Amino acid sequence: MDPHIFLIQLLNGVQYGLLLFLVASGLTLIFGIMGVINLAHGSFYMLGAYLAWSLTAQLGNFWLALLSGFVLSVVLGMLLEWLFIRHLYRRDHLQQVLLTYGLILIFSELRSIVWGDDVHSVAVPALLAGSIPLTETLAYPVYRIWLSIICVVLAAGMYYLIQHTRLGMMIRAGASNREMTQSLGIDIGLLYRLVFAFGIALAAFAGMLAAPVSSVYPGMGNQVLIICFVVVVIGGIGSVKGAMAAALLIGLVDTFGKVVEFEIGGFRVLPELAGMSVFVMMAIVLLWRPEGLFGARLR
């Protein structure tokens, strides 16, 4: 493989992985801290992308759309937690699966009612519209590099928030012992509401960031949800570190899986199986370490 093409694919893989991390980290945090399995997580990615499209059109500015979209998602998350999710903490996983599956149907129809079923695209903001030339014919878009940087900054911020702030300490305490934390005078209900709201806002934000590089289409939420499940299973449920490692791994495997076609030319089987490759990887991890790469040991 040509080193420049290799570099481009490497950057693409890392960027895809980092984006997956944003979505998957919300999923894994909501499960790890609150014990809630949120099937509707992908819907927020989809809603984020549609929000970016519609707000950019309304406000005429991608950055304003990004900011207001994020605020809207946090508010939506708090509202949903208050309306539905808080009733599920003491219930079986099944009721959580049931309720959040119902939410998927509702959000997908609401999207269809509000925005229709068309595929849209969002223009890259003018500030980042350029690309960096690598050779005379190859160039790499600035927006994708900026996207990767934002994801890394958010990941670092998340790490700092959870490990080194008072709020993070409360969240960790709430995850390990809900009753004890509450009896120490911490409002665990509010804490959970915040975790849920920020978890889904991360997914929505990822959708908004992805809007200019991929198209905005109805099925995008379900597709990302499934991949995020794989990320979470490989990384270990509740582990943010694991989500990062697994997301990068999957980003790279998926991206390079699709370009092997270039490599071997006539041998057409491999790229067609690229869609399967991440699931094969998950099967291997399940065989080798059922608890995931960074998960707590089972039994």
Added chain:
Amino acid sequence: MSTRVRSIALLVGLALLLVFPLVGDRFYVQFFSKILIMTIFAGSLNLLVGYTGLISLGHAAFFGIAGYILALYSPDTAAAGLLTSLLLSVGGAALLALLIGSLVVRTGGIFFIMATLAFAEMLFYLFHDTAIAGGSDGIYIYQRPTLMIAGWQPLDLANIVHFYYLVLFFSLAAIVSIHTLLRSPFGKVIVGIRVNEQRMRALGFHTYRYKLVCFVIAGALAGLAGYLAASQFGVVNPEMLGWHLSGSVLMMVILGGMGTLVGPVLGAFSLMMLEEGFQSITKHWQLLTGAVIVLVALYLPRGFAGLLPKRTGNKTLPPRSKGGTGSSAAVDRPYV
């Protein structure tokens, strides 16, 4: 409800189902065949979700693979033999369940949900992205399977009334065999695993094997349903393996009331009839379905079966014991 009223209700329901195709409209005979197929599918999943405590979100894999086996086995110009094709399809689904089960049963709780989903998706992409069986468009079954015994043709699946009775027979047979299975010592063990797996292990049961066998039985039954669905519609496509189908059959089980024999039947009938009704009201019918599902999750934790009056002197399934499932350390968080 006394046992007597209950048996009368069951008999009346059965009688209605038996005479229905003689009087019913063609459309509804086909619609009810479809519902009955879903009761088999939901019943098989209930064996895992309701009785063994394994929440599978990838059960459509076995449903779909059986359909694909029928489609690939059927010759283009002649009808496939019913017995051979049925055996192949159900056997194939059971084999796939053994393969996937031996991996996923190692995990538990939430891992199980995600792992089953991911394996089903793997299969979905295999059929969607490659040209094995028509890719994303799927593959047609030009002639429905028939049963031929020495030139005599007692059953032709292309005949919708024949088909209806065949499906009714299989759906009753499935319910009876699940009932028998649950009353057997094997059934007691799997219910024991749901309640407290650690205790069953301490009692000396090799729980992995029991769960795996249960997974294979459920897979084979789902294969039966998939075979019937493929012969009804005459077309098989990757959606048959997709997670939407896995999700809606899980919804049927939970809506109806898991861990009860009538639950999946109730769930399949109510969800499919609700959807049919909503579709006639609005284009955005999924909004209404979603709302019903959310309301049931919030207010009817035992599903529609919870609305039925309890059988007098009935033993209901014991609840899952808290914190003792031993399925996964990550899931049994200390405050649960």
